[in-house]
Amino acid sequence: MSAIDEGIVKKTGLYFIGNSASKIIMAIIIPFYAYFVSVEELGVFDYSQTIMSTVSPIMFLALWEAILRFLVAEKDEEQRNHVIATSVRIILFIIIMMSATSIIIAFTSSQVAMYTFLMIIVYGAAQVWQYYARALKFNQVYVVSSIIGTILNFTMLILMICVLKMGGKGLFWSYIIGQLSIIVVIEFKIRVLKYLKIGTFQWHLLWQMLRFSLPLVLNLASVFLISGFGRMIITSQLGAYDNGLYSFAMKFGIIISTLGTVISMALIEEAIIKNEEKDIDQYFSNIIQFVFKLFLTMCIFAIPFISIFYHFISNTGYSESYTLVPIFLVYALVMTMSTNVGAIFQARSKTNILFYTTVFGAVTTIILSYLTVNHYGILGVAFAQILGGLTMLLLRWLFAKRLIHFVVRWNKIVALSFIYGLVVFACINGANVMGIVTSVIAMLVVLYLNKDMIIDMKNIKKGNKALEQPVAKDLNS
Template sequence: MNNSHGSLAKKSGLYFIGNFASKIIMAAMVPFYAYYVSVQELGVFNYSQIIMNILSPITYLAIWEAILRLLVAEKDKEQRANVIATSLRFVQVVLFFLFLFSVIFAFNQNKVFMYTMLMICIYGAAQIWQYYARSLGFNHIYVVGSVTGTIVNFLMLVITMSFLNLGATSLFWSFILGQISIILVIEMKVHVFKYSKTGDFDWFILKRMLIFSVPLVLNLTSNWLIAGFGKIIIMYQLGAYANGLYSFAMNFGTIVTMVGSVISMALIEEAIIKSGEKEVDEYFSNVIENVFKLFLSLCVVAIPCISIFYNIISKTGYSKSYQLVPLFILYAIITTMATNVGAIFQAKNKTNQLFYTTIFGAVTTIVLSFLLVNFIGIQGVAIAQIFGALVMLTLRWIYAKKLIKFSVRWNKICILTLTYLFVGIVWLKGTNLMSFTVSIFAIMVVCYINKNILLRIKKIGISKINSKVS
């Protein structure tokens, strides 16, 4: 089990370095949006991103999930080459038709749809190249590609927005060029096309891949419906301005979700490798319990920091979005845990059950969004997302307990959840003095619950200092 946790920690650490760098750049984008991008422009761009995230798994049939599953489990070099050659041929066909549709929209002078189609085309391809890197053991290249893509996106955004004055168009081109850079960096280091030349296209392999990935198409699409349906309904019911506020606040939840994906990526890989081991039940239980506590602790501390940021941008049009932030962070925590529990289903080849849990969550989100948007506006849609994610997590938890002996101690998790809710409410409704007092108390609670981890970190630090002195 020590080796298991070591492997997970190593992969998580590597993914964390890459994602942490990306998150720093993403965090830098948030104030940039506040001062250079209008609320309406951000609303339109984020609407296109949601369409992209929903349609990408459908157009590519989520083939990247099958690439990971087959390549990680396959040890024979010839078969691995065949898997890459088969999947690449499939991807090339999809890219051809997507690019053709983009050209058609361009001739019809529908620029937003054209950019959306290009985003679907390039984003899906970047996902696939990233999964090739992970599957072939080039985890460090995956990290370099992700960071490069984020840097290119940010730099192009600064150049096109600040110096070229391209307006909303710069948001689309910056994203597209960022995704292209991911593909180029990975291809230069991993040489995916070189692998494919040594393999052959195999209809049987393609059938195996699609049998595994097609159920996950609906799962991934439903996941994005839970995350993005709110933007769609707000766009049509309340307009681009309201969608811009919603999208800006959601950036904070997205950062939490993307940090959570660091653990999820490593956990899914380890789950596939260890699915046949006897100790896998204890492994999952310990990891998921610790991750739950970690994210709740970090988010308790995050609320005061985000509040200070909103004080800085109080004179911009985005200041009104602050009331949504605690809701989105709570949604991000629940979604992250649902994804981690979902790793059990992929390890056990039960992707159909994974889909059922997601579709129930999506339906809950859609129904509640329609019911609540007319009563409490944007907040109603955010609350609908939380309940949708909660339904998905609850159902996955129930199903997971039938697949493995799943046991989690809830006392500390419940205390941290209540602490987070208390801090969020006080920062929204209370005075500055009360908010800071409650935050200090909350940080003390977080430190007490995580005292074993903090003591371990302290011991490691002391031992390193002693070794340097000696």
């Protein structure tokens, strides 16, 4: 078993291309937010996105997770056709009912409510079609659709907020158009709707899929509560301006978490395939340790560059969010590790454990947010969010160790964590020279600590050396 399985590498590469496009655009567009969108407008849009992320899994029954699980695991082509035919009928019914509801909202409620509901529809539908592409092994289609959706979103965003000066409305419409384009591209290439004629609707199959996905409905909703409840309480208690600051700082953590997202996507698929193999314990141990070190390294390298960026936007309202950024980088790390550890539960069809652990994390976040928001403001809510994520990670770790045998060495992980804290302190509290010197020294030390990981990654690229030996050596270090 190699440290980084070949299947993981290939799928991670493809998913990284598809997902990194949107995150790269997000990084590019952050300065546009700073100069063309007010803090309040960003706060309202971000609040709507939080509602969208929380409600979509509920409205769509998280069926995209069942679609992936049942299609990847199913070998019989005829049965695969039935899976698609059954799931797509339910999805279309949901889309029709929600579209009718959005029309009613357009005439009876506020524009923000209408935009939010439209985002729920297009986001949920795009998720479903992307999972069809992954499950049917049209990974290149998945990548192309993501890139096209991102480019269109970015283009419309620049047109609407910079040229047409639409402000908050431009944020809503550019996102909706980008998500719609993803659905159109995948449907044009894969023709998901053709399976309505090829396969048949089967009630027993729908019930099996729902038994798998329904625990994930509340799990996904709870995950978004961990990341989104803080924004809700900040908006209600402190106002849209503070939520805009909170949202702006969080975007850096989202960018960092890109690689973790694509690794977990690939890891879940490979875990389903490798579930019955004897060396699954070693497989997960290698991946979890690798990802932990990789993300700590990314966070350490990100802080100095983020500090430089904030120097250039020091005359905007968003400069107040600087101290929140290191917290959200840690939060991105915690949630990434939690997702990757949770992959074993999906592989073993133990999705109820995902639900229970996520609920505990969400409850922790909610309670601590309420206790801290009035005394410590957005800083208290940010720490509450991290502690909620940590609760979920620790519980999943304990449950996972009952299913498989983890062998993870903590010495380098602890060392990297200490270096991260040192760099954060130097960049935020020290003078510019002190921050630069500390960051350079820290980066050199990090490269030395990660020399084994760097060698592993070079070997993957060259494809000329098995990685089992170096990783086994690293695990024993």
